[in-house]
Amino acid sequence: MGTNTNEYQVTGMTCGHCEMSVREEVGQIAGVEDIKVSAQTGRLVVTGSGAVGDAQVLAAVEEAGYSAVRV
Secondary structure, three states, X not given: OOEEEEEEEEXXXXXXXXXXXXXXXXXXXXXXXXXXXXXOOOEEEEXXXXXXXXXXXXXXXXXXXXXXXXX
């Protein structure tokens, strides 16, 4: 099981607090190893083990109060 990196476009983030909210929720997913999130570009890049699925990441972003799509 190797690592994989998935990229998402998040809508609704406007500041550092938004980034922190997304990072906290996505960080709770088992297998997530690295999270890069930018309110400026709306990009979220999640690196983790093969077990990290899109549905989990999208649900976590929604839990943080934003919406996202896989890029």
